[in-house]
Amino acid sequence: MEEEKVILVNEQDEQIGLMPKMEAHEKALLHRAFSVFVFNNDNELMLQQRALTKYHSPGLWTNTCCSHQREGETNIEAGKRRLQEEMGFVVDLKETIAFIYKAPFDNGLTEYEYDHVLLGTYNGKPNINTEEVADWKWMPLEDVKVDISLHPEHYTAWFKVIFEKFYEHININS
Numbered sequence: 050m051e052e053e054k055v056i057l058v059n060e061q062d063e064q065i066g067l068m069p070k071m072e073a074h075e076k077a078l079l080h081r082a083f084s085v086f087v088f089n090n091d092n093e094l095m096l097q098q099r100a101l102t103k104y105h106s107p108g109l110w111t112n113t114c115c116s117h118q119r120e121g122e123t124n125i126e127a128g129k130r131r132l133q134e135e136m137g138f139v140v141d142l143k144e145t146i147a148f149i150y151k152a153p154f155d156n157g158l159t160e161y162e163y164d165h166v167l168l169g170t171y172n173g174k175p176n177i178n179t180e181e182v183a184d185w186k187w188m189p190l191e192d193v194k195v196d197i198s199l200h201p202e203h204y205t206a207w208f209k210v211i212f213e214k215f216y217e218h219i220n221i222n223s
């Protein structure tokens with residue numbers, strides 16, 4: 050299989066190159082990514098616990114699905130593709146904010162991403178891909194906020210940035 054590549058971008062999210070996924074995270078280069086947030090009609094967020102085998106942030110709780118766009122893919126196309134691959138369902142998604150963050154990890158890898166946040170609604174159960182996902186749960190947004198402050202070590206770096214800086218953009222009832 051061809052090696053997975055991420056899209057290197059500048060600070061305006063313009064493509065400046067392609068690089069194998071691992072190399073981009075080893076060299077800490079800015080690349081395009083997305084974070085999907087799926088809610089049910091009770092305004093609960095579907096959280097994903099990352100598989101213990103993930104290259105970074107294993108076992109941590111985070112938003113519904115995260116990954117990297119492929120060359121030529123729109124943000125929405127990429128979000129839907131990966132939602133199916135990781136969580137086993139697809140819903141319509143809409144774009145909200147995008148932001149740049151940098152998060153070095155203890156294992157030497159760094160996430161340095163132009164991250165597009167995508168929102169969707171779903172009321173069924175996922176069918177998780179256990180190569181990517183260890184567990185999942187619904188949680189009211191307010192409860193997530195409280196638990197992040199009590200147990201920040203249980204959550205991914207980007208998920209905490211989104212809660213701290215962009216809460217009003219993911220809380221559709223605010």
Ligand SMILES: C=C(C)CCOP(=O)(O)OP(=O)(O)O
Pocket residue numbers: 082083084115116117160162164207
């Ligand atoms: C988008 C963000 C915030 C991180 C990348 O997600 P993953 O680390 O889950 O990427 P994949 O392995 O699923 O491609």
Ligand SMILES: [Mg+2]
Pocket residue numbers: 114115116135181
């Ligand atoms: Mg992922």
Ligand SMILES: [Mn+2]
Pocket residue numbers: 074080082117160161162
């Ligand atoms: Mn990345």
